[in-house]
Amino acid sequence: MTFLDEAVITARSGDGGSGCVSFRRERFKPRGGPDGGDGGDGGSIILRATNRLQNLSHLRSSPLFKAQNGQPGRGKNQSGRNGQDLVIELPVGTLALDRETHHVLADLISDGQEVVLLSGGRGGKGNQHFATSTRRTPRIAQPGTPGQEITLQLSLKFLADIGLVGFPNAGKSTLLSRLTTARPRIDSYPFTTLVPNLGVWYLQGHRSLVLADIPGLIEGASEGKGLGHRFLKHIERTKLLVHLLDITYTPKNNIIEDFFALKKEMTAYNPVLAEKPHMVLINKMDLYGDHCRDVHEMQKAFEQIEVVSLPVSALNGMGIRDFKKMLLERFFSDLNGEE
């Protein structure tokens, strides 16, 4: 599967068509007046956000996007046709920057949002407009103005509500596939997920949350270990980070230390991530039995550092009801206790 979250493209709006120099030719009227039509306007370049796309790989093979030129004007006062606009579809969450100045030209944040990036050139006026009482046979017309060109740096940063983070194999993709229609690969070895996945969790009453599952992090990710930091930008814009920890596997023999190890790697990438609201899911509880003392102790320890934690099983669904309830309260304060 190809996953592209950075791309460079060049876009060019259409040139305006030129105005026409022409004179009326009619029988018995040898010296007809000017009748040159106007040129059509060039097509514009429009960026449109869509939920149908999840990355930028559709742009790989078309680095130049060109809108149509306007047609030149013609005799008999006929205007040239306007060039068609060119719409470039991009996934929601794409930032378009001017590659030279690094200015943000568009931040596409909602499905269907459109931004006119480059207007087309204006069509020139035909000679019909240039006749005066002293100049009856104007042999001039305006050329159209040229289109504009820009090279864009496109950068996709997912716009998800919740980011799932954790060590490899913790069960992030299993959870995503349990809650949403996304079908990421799941396997019993680390680094199954090589690229980020998005899924929509439909809750009651038309409410929904977008979840992002990113490849597992390991200690030393900031030095490029594992898949490194490459995909952390996709959780930068989330509202809540959910840390998944595997109760059967604690690399540091202490789940709280594992949690801090993860947090440290994220902070090394971007301190903003450390400030984000977060909670913990202690996963794979089905392998551990219901009434084990350890998990209560773990939860208490998290409580002491003011982190909410819940025991769950992404595999059999245990604890997911509580998780859902917590999220409904957190994200939809308008609920008034309805479930």
Ligand SMILES: Nc1nc2c(ncn2[C@@H]2O[C@H](COP(=O)(O)OP(=O)(O)OP(=O)(O)O)[C@@H](O)[C@H]2O)c(=O)[nH]1
């Ligand atoms: N018993 C049990 N196994 C689980 C649970 N959640 C996930 N697993 C298993 O753990 C393994 C890893 O699951 P994934 O969902 O691929 O883990 P991941 O966190 O996405 O892993 P990476 O993509 O490598 O970072 C798979 O074999 C899953 O079936 C759980 O709640 N209980």
Ligand SMILES: [Mg+2]
């Ligand atoms: Mg995975």
